[in-house]
Amino acid sequence: MLRHPTRKPAIVALVAGSVLLTACANSGGSSSSSSGASTGVSGDTVTLGAAVSLTGALAREGILTREGYDLCTDVVNAKGLQIGGKKVKLAITYQDDKSAPDTAGQLIDQFNDKGNKLILGPYGSATTEAAAAVVERNGQVMVDSSGADDKIFTKGYKRTFAVLSPASKYLSAIVTAVNELATPKPKTVAILSADDGFSKTAADGAKTEAGKVGWNVVATNYFPSRATDVSSSLTQIRGLKPDLVLGSVHLEEGIAIIRQSRELGVTPMAFGETVAPPTPDFASTLGPQAEGVLGSSQWTKEGKGKDEWFGTAADYNASFQQKFGREPEYHAAEATAACFAFVEAMTKANSADPNKVLDAVAALDTDSFFGQIKFNQTGLNIYKPMAVIQIQQGQQVAVWPKTDKTSAMRWPVATS
Amino acid sequence: MTPFLQATVYGLLQGGLLALVAVGFSLVWGVMNVVNLAHGALAITGAYFSWQLHESLGLDPVLSLVVVLPVMFMVGYVIQRGLINLVVNAPIWMTLLLTFGLEALIVNGLLLAFTGDFRSTRTGYSTNTLALGGVRIPYARLIAFGLSLLLTVALVLFIRNTKMGLAIRATGMDRTAARLMGMNVRHVYAVTFGTATALAAAAGSMIGLVGTFTPVVAGGYTLQSFVIAVLGGLGNMWGALAGGLVLGLATAWGALYLSGTLVNAIAFGILVLVLIVRPSGLLGKPYYEARAEA
């Protein structure tokens, strides 16, 4: 165990040097092969860059997002994409951002160097925010599929567009839906929220909305993001006997709220949660306990609207099932929709040149399986409503907004 | 009063389960001076094992331990004998790094094998609770708690009353002496690690019974094991149980009366405080070696 400074400095420096040089040389070399930066079309392939979380805390949702992107390339290539009068292949190159924002930013730079000017958003608000800043600087274009925190859209970015509704709408949609559909109407509501940015924004949105419709918010309670034990928060609200319990959560906290409520005897008229109920794991994990839970979703298979690539929401549902053997959840749908926005814009612009695509995306006003898509100045999809689903007989069914396809909301749903 | 009682009961039940996660961690640390960063990952491996048996054979998670315990014991035995024994004499950060690498390997292996989907072992009694006045006690958690106690007692008996238990204690106190007395230290270490792994896997099965899991939660259980092991005193099995209960209570009460977002801060606050004020843990004798200065 030598505790000396450089005992064999020449050797040591040589090692350090060769490592550094090899690395420099390798990376320098590989970069020279990148091409097609100006048109975005290399040969007869258009390549979109996607930094998604395949490892780390967001791995679960990141993989779902990738499935949505994969379905998009499958469908588009099967039908054939025409740009500039010739048939081109749509490809997506994936990189793992490890659920870390700085890595996401770094990956966007790497895409830029390889000529990938068109970027599909990562999963999650923090990574999307980091990516958006880099996209703006590099003159790339990004369609965001899942970064919902409203903060992203207050920075004046001109090159990031989101097909989805912002975080503030996630939970307030349930308030609106319940107020519209329920009899008797709830008078009191307790809001439980994780303490990350996205969840807090969603909780604030619901609080505001609840005030508007005249409900009494009896408690707003926070717990650590990704907690699997929320019993203390539930113990606190149990005595308040709220008519409605709303959770601004991810999947694990969402499951914990329902499960531990049953254990602890918290029995409101109903539970409503963001993000968690539309995920298949939710119903499969909770079984009968999941019955009647309301959830907000970016997309349901009962949604209106259709497009020439994916057809209606029901058609999308079918093609997803065919590829993956199960029903899609909204994470996949919004990912496909982001990809769709690029495809539509490239077709309209008849080019894959980033600036032309940027203009075309900004000017987009089209119907789709995801609903109508048109972006405002800040990059948000102005038409996009949230949908509300309910777990009924183990299946998620759309209950709001009202269309001819939606089912009736069961109310109240409190058991035991 | 009811919220307090409810939080207390729940905290104790949760604490008992955490104690079962931590007891093996504490054992390995106390006997071999190895801080096993892969401990949580081994617990979650047990959770998947038990879950898979339930899914494919319909085996109850408690019954499945008959299979899970011996298999995971062997897994642990092999890991120690084939890998950790190679660096057990190295400066401590080497074993930390080795087990960190092991954790990355297991967690990502599980991700590749089982995806990141959330799992839960759902049984007929998952949803039932026992109501005592205003206080409700979920059966599943009660079972997990009971199993925790049972296995901790079994471990204590094993260590106190068997020849192998004596060997484990002896090597933990003085390896050279143990070797001179003819003990096969490599084997003893491997048995220790195997036992710890089996206990972690049992805890994992119970985690699946009372809640949800996915590979990436492994690190969180390792961190909690740190807190409990330090709280209880290293290698002290009753201490681990006490440490788990204290941690469960402290976080339950803290979340009830302070803020739900403070639970982790409370846990780590306790950890640092105990280390500085009483590094021997709550039940341990003063641990002189813990300090650089008297």
Add this chain to the structure above:
Amino acid sequence: MTAALETRDLSVRFGGLKAVDGISVTVEDGRVLGVIGPNGAGKSTFINLITGQIRPTRGKVLVAGRDLTGAKPWKIAAARVARTFQINKPFRGLSVRDNVAIGAMFGAPGGGSVAKARGVADEVLERLGLSGVAELGPTELSVAHAQRLEVAKALALRPRVLFLDEAMAGLRPAEMEPQLELIRELRREGLAIVVVEHVMRAIRSVCDTVLVMQEGRELLTGPPDEVLADERVITAYLGQRYAERQRAERAEAGGSGPAVADQVGPRPEGETRAPG
């Protein structure tokens, strides 16, 4: 004149155990105090109390009249009190020269630059005959050299009080003589020296006074020959049964020579050699 080292009623308890109990000694400049006693008598703890590794629970430590009770080890070192350790504690990553230089760098009053300290180290190594191994690592040394290195490290502090904790352990008789000569030389130079030893030949040949410890307490203090012949010392050292046997043997032989033979006494490694 104040003594180089004085302890008054020095005591420490670990829980219920009185490891050192009320030891008072005085060591003048140019004098050597031997400390003997069976294993566990508290000899090393006694040194640790003086040199700051352990804080006493009672009593006083005075170095040249200055009260240094419970001071940190480096404060004691700065007061020019140096020690060796029973179990050698070389700095394994450093060369022999740098091992010694550390003491000159930090221990000597005012300290010194790295280069200056190396100069001091070279002088000390030269004096102890270790110049030839200055560039080696401490683990490459023979036992004799390793023991000398410990002494060299202590001497680099330019001490006025020197503690040697079993500096003869593991040495062959031939290797012991230079070490003993060194102690005599240092004593002539005026150092106050405290020697903890199991090797009775060493004790007899260099000590002016011997303190016998048993279970933390002072059993006896006096000139070496007197102390080593004392019945209580023999009993304490060798146990009741052996003492009786030896008494019988002595009666048989009619001799009255020194009772505690050279090199008897329990060895720290447990390789106790049977006397006779």
Add this chain to the structure above:
Amino acid sequence: MAATSARPGMPESESESAHPELGAPTTGPPKAAPAGRTTASQLAGWALVLGLLVICLLAPKLFIPSFLRTLSAVFMFATLAQAWNIIGGFTGYPSFGNVVFFGLGGYTIAVLMARSHWSFWPALVVAVVLGAAYAMLIGIPTLRLKGHYFAIATLGVAEGTREIVLNVPKVTGGGAGITVPAVGPSATTSYPGNTGFLYYFLALLVVAMLAVYAIARSRFGFALRAINQDEDAAAAAGINTTRMKIAAFMVSGAITAAAGSIYAFQQVSIYPDRLFSVDITVLMVIMAVIGGSGTVIGPLVGGVGLQFLSEYLRQNFTDYHTFIFGAIIIVAVVLLPEGAVRFASETVRQRRLPIMDNLRRYRL
């Protein structure tokens, strides 16, 4: 004991203990050489390092933007590894919470720039001072602990500090993060861009390298190595061990805080989960140890090598990279327990690969 020296590399022979690091260090060097002697070969080595620095300074001309960013990350991690090396490698106190200074530095500049409208440079100075001050604050109690206890205590401090940052959203933005005003009218310091940050990180790496180089041959460095080898003997040799350990922790904390500050500015938006991530600490330790902890050049080798490796794996093995990285760590720990630098110098010295020696060294 026979009158021969203990053979190097055979630590378990005599003084085996169940808790090796609590007792004597477990192994010795085959041959200890004088430290701090400037020789021609050393000068040549450093000239080579300097030459590489020049090449990397020219990197903006040579390489493409994303490589600048990758290189920034490489420099940052090498710096962090070097900062860890001071407390972990030289002093022998394996901090598993060094990321706390990184997070503290990042949050200091973010809060000062966003809430108090400071510009970057004065905020950086405050961050560095706070990093050192916090190291002192937590060092006073925790540096009394040894080995694992110190590692766990610092880990607890880091996790606890993150929780505090999460729980004061009015100041730090809590889990929602905080955004440094880097562009637009509210920007207090113009955003330096990829090239700018490359220089910032490179400058910091140079500072860290020089600091460690200077420490390694100063009295301070000798004191730290002595403490690492045997704290009792160090104290008996007159070294104020408490003060030296705290000083080492402060230097480590200050450098790490500076890295965190630049990182936060580069990232613009920062979140507690990332800035206090235990993964960053682990990377520091891995890089320092696999490069060679306690050497000047090791953390640089480890930082550069591993960061490029992890980058390469991520780009080429999208689904399996963490899995492979974990396996590589395991193999590296087993085969290169003394680090790449010592492995290389031993290979040259013995003219053979000392793999078996390494395998035997720490085996039970």
